[in-house]
Amino acid sequence: MTQIILVLPGDGIGKEIIAEAIKVIDALKSDFGLDVEITNGLIGGAAYDAEGHPYPPSTQAQAKVADAILLGAVGGYQYDDLPRDVRPERGLLGIRADLELFSNLRPAILNEELAGASSLKAEVVAGLDIMIVRELTGGIYFGEPRGIRTLDNGEKQGYNTLVYKESEIERIAHSAFKIAMKRDKRLCSVGKSNVLEVMELWDEVVERVGKEYPEVELSHMYVDNAAMQLVKAPKQFDVMVTGNMFGDILSDAAAMLTGSIGMLPSASLDKKGKGMYEPIHGSAPDIEGKNLANPLATIMSVSMMLRYSLNQESLAQKIDSAVETVLKQGLRTADIYVDGVAGTTLVSTSEIGDAVVAALKS
Numbered sequence: 230m231t232q233i234i235l236v237l238p239g240d241g242i243g244k245e246i247i248a249e250a251i252k253v254i255d256a257l258k259s260d261f262g263l264d265v266e267i268t269n270g271l272i273g274g275a276a277y278d279a280e281g282h283p284y285p286p287s288t289q290a291q292a293k294v295a296d297a298i299l300l301g302a303v304g305g306y307q308y309d310d311l312p313r314d315v316r317p318e319r320g321l322l323g324i325r326a327d328l329e330l331f332s333n334l335r336p337a338i339l340n341e342e343l344a345g346a347s348s349l350k351a352e353v354v355a356g357l358d359i360m361i362v363r364e365l366t367g368g369i370y371f372g373e374p375r376g377i378r379t380l381d382n383g384e385k386q387g388y389n390t391l392v393y394k395e396s397e398i399e400r401i402a403h404s405a406f407k408i409a410m411k412r413d414k415r416l417c418s419v420g421k422s423n424v425l426e427v428m429e430l431w432d433e434v435v436e437r438v439g440k441e442y443p444e445v446e447l448s449h450m451y452v453d454n455a456a457m458q459l460v461k462a463p464k465q466f467d468v469m470v471t472g473n474m475f476g477d478i479l480s481d482a483a484a485m486l487t488g489s490i491g492m493l494p495s496a497s498l499d500k501k502g503k504g505m506y507e508p509i510h511g512s513a514p515d516i517e518g519k520n521l522a523n524p525l526a527t528i529m530s531v532s533m534m535l536r537y538s539l540n541q542e543s544l545a546q547k548i549d550s551a552v553e554t555v556l557k558q559g560l561r562t563a564d565i566y567v568d569g570v571a572g573t574t575l576v577s578t579s580e581i582g583d584a585v586v587a588a589l590k591s
């Protein structure tokens with residue numbers, strides 16, 4: 230059955246990077262029998278300009294019927310003075326909440342060829358391939374009660390609540406175990422049960438869910454140690470699963486191990502595996518319209534979409550190896566180009582997109 234991909238380019242470089250991803254999808258359709266239909270929609274500033282809201286009802290209706298969503302990026306200086314509830318970023322939060330995308334997948338991958346771009350020693354990071362699974366819709370960012378109150382002595386006190394229900398832990402654990410099953414079958418659950426009761430429950434539920442995935446080797450690590458291990462010996466990890474705030478911090482730290490924001494895809498999944506796929510970077514207004522942006526994070530988001538929502542593992546692998554081929558050929562957009570490195574060529578957004586398509590077809 231034909232599956233529907235909703236494409237939301239958004240703002241800034243969104244349109245340019247999405248155009249390259251579409252070239253890749255078109256090549257998979259024409260040469261490898263991928264059976265998908267693309268519909269186009271609006272999100273972020275572009276949606277606000279056209280329909281007065283960053284996640285308008287028209288996009289909501291499209292998102293509901295799509296099997297997967299591919300998003301570019303949102304935001305731009307021209308929207309900075311808008312009221313908070315219609316800013317472009319609200320579009321992202323809106324679609325995540327609307328579709329109940331609770332499982333955020335953030336890979337940190339570093340191709341051997343780009344190891345020099347990391348701030349860590351090449352031998353520590355070359356070939357890195359970690360997947361961080363972050364709970365996205367619960368935990369301390371959403372817990373109640375929250376606020377700032379005045380105590381009897383007149384002093385102010387700020388407070389937030391870290392809460393997780395068993396059902397919330399169960400569903401993120403299932404999501405993480407399923408992903409581990411598609412990878413190296415090792416899952417590290419990151420928490421802080423030595424201090425926090427909620428994390429004691431987290432560990433207990435993850436252990437329980439783990440019984441359903443006997444092939445996956447489960448380990449537990451405190452978040453402070455996990456932060457240390459990520460910068461000391463990151464290649465020890467396969468899949469990590471953690472709550473919203475710990476995941477927010479660890480996934481950004483892991484991303485920076487790779488040294489390039491233009492190379493990292495992400496996914497946010499619902500309970501059934503429907504997902505939204507997007508590069509982790511923003512709309513980069515400073516390079517908008519200049520054919521400079523790196524589209525590889527978006528192209529690798531398509532690979533994740535094929536793997537995790539559309540059940541097309543072999544086509545996902547084709548994209549991954551086409552990207553690897555292009556990097557081996559020495560092609561680099563400005564963000565990953567290091568002047569003077571032998572065998573490398575500086576190329577534009579569209580040139581590197583064309584090269585990925587050529588590698589796919591070769």
Ligand code: NAD
Pocket residue numbers: 242246301302303304305306318321490491507508509510511512513514515516521522523524526564
């Ligand atoms: P940014 O990620 O857009 O840019 C940071 C820096 O990285 C810039 O110098 C930019 O040129 C560069 N960069 C980013 N993506 C690149 C790519 N694909 N290729 C080459 N270089 C790239 O972050 P920012 O500048 O802090 O934010 C710009 C706008 O994006 C803001 O409006 C912000 O709110 C929004 N934003 C959106 C998202 C999202 O859509 N998920 C995420 C972060 C920021």
